[in-house]
């Protein structure tokens with residue numbers, strides 16, 4: 441078997457084109473969707489994100505305001521800035537890039553963002569709604585992954601989904617979304633014993649561990665759908681996923697490439713969420729982005 445590659449560049453473009461139309465309608469009502477992105481210090485992955493996201497926003501017609509703070513900013517000061525944007529009615533979405541420097545509590549910052557403006561879907565209130573199967577704001581990476589299943593009509597109900605990684609950003613919300621779609625979900629992590637016994641049972645395997653080429657051909661059930669969430673830099677500075685792509689492509693039925701898979705979808709979902717929040721602000725009923 442040779443896996444079909446799930447093209448995130450192409451799909452994100454499709455989604456962005458649809459968003460452009462929604463932004464046009466908003467603009468006719470005098471609303472410009474506005475997203476504030478806060479970056480503290482110099483994290484490499486975050487810088488790539490800022491750049492790509494800025495480009496996508498421009499194409500869609502979303503105004504993004506990138507705010508950079510030095511890595512020694514205090515928690516108190518950062519909280520004051522968040523408060524200011526919470527209270528600013530022209531701002532529809534606020535995103536603080538993670539990870540944050542040690543002196544700042546990520547939990548405190550995440551909780552400080554108004555849930556209504558939490559485009560990342562990281563606020564405990566939004567996570568709670570997601571786990572109760574009544575989502576208000578969805579974390580962008582797992583939400584982006586769900587778009588592949590919708591677009592390619594890949595069945596989820598009754599499938600064995602195995603997620604490798606239990607981060608708040610990917611693994612946990614991914615588990616909730618798959619469960620909401622009637623999958624049987626297993627979340628594995630660094631303490632899991634005999635990991636590959638689990639991964640080999642997966643009809644859908646989601647790798648979000650942050651270790652280059654961690655999932656090999658022999659860890660994958662023939663015919664599985666494999667989603668590679670990894671964004672690792674190798675020795676040459678090249679971006680490599682958590683999946684050993686070449687080998688796994690020989691056994692999987694579908695596979696997301698890195699780059700050009702999950703990454704662009706994360707950004708497309710961030711755009712979608714921002715537009716949705718702007719629509720809510722003028723009570724335009726949200727229409728789900730449909731890829732069919």
Ligand SMILES: Nc1nc(=O)c2c([nH]1)NC[C@@H]1CN(c3ccc(C(=O)N[C@@H](CCC(=O)O)C(=O)O)cc3)C=[N+]21
Pocket residue numbers: 485486488489492535536537538539560580581671679698699700701702703704706707
């Ligand atoms: N609050 C918060 N929310 C995030 O969602 C968040 C964050 N903080 N901090 C940093 C990480 C990283 N992240 C990326 C998303 C897309 C690409 C992306 O577009 N990658 C492209 C291209 C990479 C390249 O240009 O080399 C690809 O995979 O094809 C990269 C990185 C979101 N993150």
